[in-house]
Amino acid sequence: MLITSTTSSIDLQAKLFRGFADPSRLSILLALREGERTVSDLVETTGFTQPNVSNHLSCLRDCGLVTVRQQGRFAYYSLSDDRVAKLLLLADELLADVARGVYECTRYTIRDSKNG
Amino acid sequence: MLITSTTSSIDLQAKLFRGFADPSRLSILLALREGERTVSDLVETTGFTQPNVSNHLSCLRDCGLVTVRQQGRFAYYSLSDDRVAKLLLLADELLADVARGVYECTRYTIRDSKNG
DNA sequence: GTAATATATCATTATATACTGATACAATGA
DNA sequence: TCATTGTATCAGTATATAATGATATATTAC
Numbered sequence: 093m094l095i096t097s098t099t100s101s102i103d104l105q106a107k108l109f110r111g112f113a114d115p116s117r118l119s120i121l122l123a124l125r126e127g128e129r130t131v132s133d134l135v136e137t138t139g140f141t142q143p144n145v146s147n148h149l150s151c152l153r154d155c156g157l158v159t160v161r162q163q164g165r166f167a168y169y170s171l172s173d174d175r176v177a178k179l180l181l182l183a184d185e186l187l188a189d190v191a192r193g194v195y196e197c198t199r200y201t202i203r204d205s206k207n208g
Numbered sequence: 209m210l211i212t213s214t215t216s217s218i219d220l221q222a223k224l225f226r227g228f229a230d231p232s233r234l235s236i237l238l239a240l241r242e243g244e245r246t247v248s249d250l251v252e253t254t255g256f257t258q259p260n261v262s263n264h265l266s267c268l269r270d271c272g273l274v275t276v277r278q279q280g281r282f283a284y285y286s287l288s289d290d291r292v293a294k295l296l297l298l299a300d301e302l303l304a305d306v307a308r309g310v311y312e313c314t315r316y317t318i319r320d321s322k323n324g
Numbered sequence: 325g326t327a328a329t330a331t332a333t334c335a336t337t338a339t340a341t342a343c344t345g346a347t348a349c350a351a352t353g354a
Numbered sequence: 355t356c357a358t359t360g361t362a363t364c365a366g367t368a369t370a371t372a373a374t375g376a377t378a379t380a381t382t383a384c
Contacts, residue, residue, distance in 0.1 A: 101303075102238070105296075106231040108303055113229035114372075115222040122218065131331060144373060146332055156306025165330045165381045175302040180221075182298065186291040187217075187224055190272025230342075247361055260343060262362055281351045281360045326384085333378070341370075348363070354356085 111155045112179065116140055117148045124158060125177050128170040227271045228295065232256055233264045240274060241293050244286040 111117060119138045123129055129137070134145050149169055152158040157176050161168040171177055227233060235254045239245055245253070250261050265285055268274040273292050277284040287293055 100231075102234050103231050105299055105303055106229055106234045108299055108306070109225050109228035109234070112225035113222055115216075115219050116372075118218050118222045118225070132329095141374070142331075143333080143375080147372080150332080167331065173302060173305065175298060179295065179298055179302065182291060182295055183221055183224055186289060186295065187221055190224075190288065232342080248359090257344070258361075259345080259363080263342080266362080283361065328381100328383075330381080331379080334376085335374100336376105337372100337374085339370100339372080341368100343368085344366090346364085348361100350359100350361080352357100352359080354358095 108155060108157075111152055111157045112183070114148070116144065117152060120145065120148055120152065121157065121171070121176065121180060124169060124171050125180065128161070128168045130166045130168055132166075134169070224271060224273075227268055227273045228299070230264070232260065233268060236261065236264055236268065237273065237287070237292065237296060240285060240287050241296065244277070244284045246282045246284055248282075250285070 112121065116138070119140075120134055123134055123137045131142065131145055131149065134140075134149070135142050138145065140148075149158065149160075153160060153169075156172055158169050159172045161170070228237065232254070235256075236250055239250055239253045247258065247261055247265065250256075250265070251258050254261065256264075265274065265276075269276060269285075272288055274285050275288045277286070
């Protein structure tokens with residue numbers, strides 16, 4: 093269904109996690125952990141195409157995970173909240189312990205993080 | 209691509225988040241926050257079909273987010289680590305502040321959490 | 325004005341994945 | 355043994371979504 097006024101808290105939370113659940117968006121978020129970056133910066137860092145990066149940034153922005161600061165031709169993106177980085181860190185730590193399980197999970201395939 | 213020996217840490221982390229990024233799986237995780245539950249319990253709580261619940265549980269188990277304890281005909285599922293609940297809580301808090309953003313994000317549609 | 329640069333958006337396509345019904349498997353009890 | 359119950363798995367389908375190339379928009383420089 094499309095988002096409606098009855099959209100539940102669970103649906104919202106799932107959507108929030110979806111922001112983290114793609115290797116491309118994750119690469120972008122990790123890059124932004126270092127500080128504010130322009131789209132071009134992120135294109136260079138990640139190796140993804142510019143429209144792809146812009147598209148993911150739009151998603152991340154719409155979902156409140158990043159914010160933009162427009163200046164001239166440049167758009168400077170940064171994490172919107174310390175808790176975004178905190179979530180990434182916590183996931184990292186959890187992953188360290190459950191890595192083997194995730195690694196062996198063949199239920200879902202994953203794209204190559206270098207722009208498949 | 210399929211998971212290979214070159215699967216990066218970013219891909220793994222994305223996959224971890226994918227466990228949280230679906231309303232059905234999230235409902236299951238939230239239910240498990242209350243404690244150990246059988247598949248039937250979860251079917252009743254969530255209203256999803258049994259194969260659907262089993263399938264999501266398999267995913268969550270493969271990815272290390274939940275563990276099973278088999279006893280007779282019953283399979284008792286529980287969260288595998290305190291950090292799973294911690295991640296859920298942190299997301300809740302983040303959501304409270306960025307809720308408007310997530311709410312207005314129409315980039316992705318979401319399924320009805322009551323088994324669409 | 326025109327060119328160049330930075331970014332966003334669109335239409336399209338290929339793939340991923342959530343769901344269902346049917347069915348298999350396993351354990352218990354009569 | 356046979357029926358029942360709890361769970362897992364499979365094939366098939368519909369939908370979601372990530373990626374691309376083309377293009378639009380906006381700002382700056384010449």
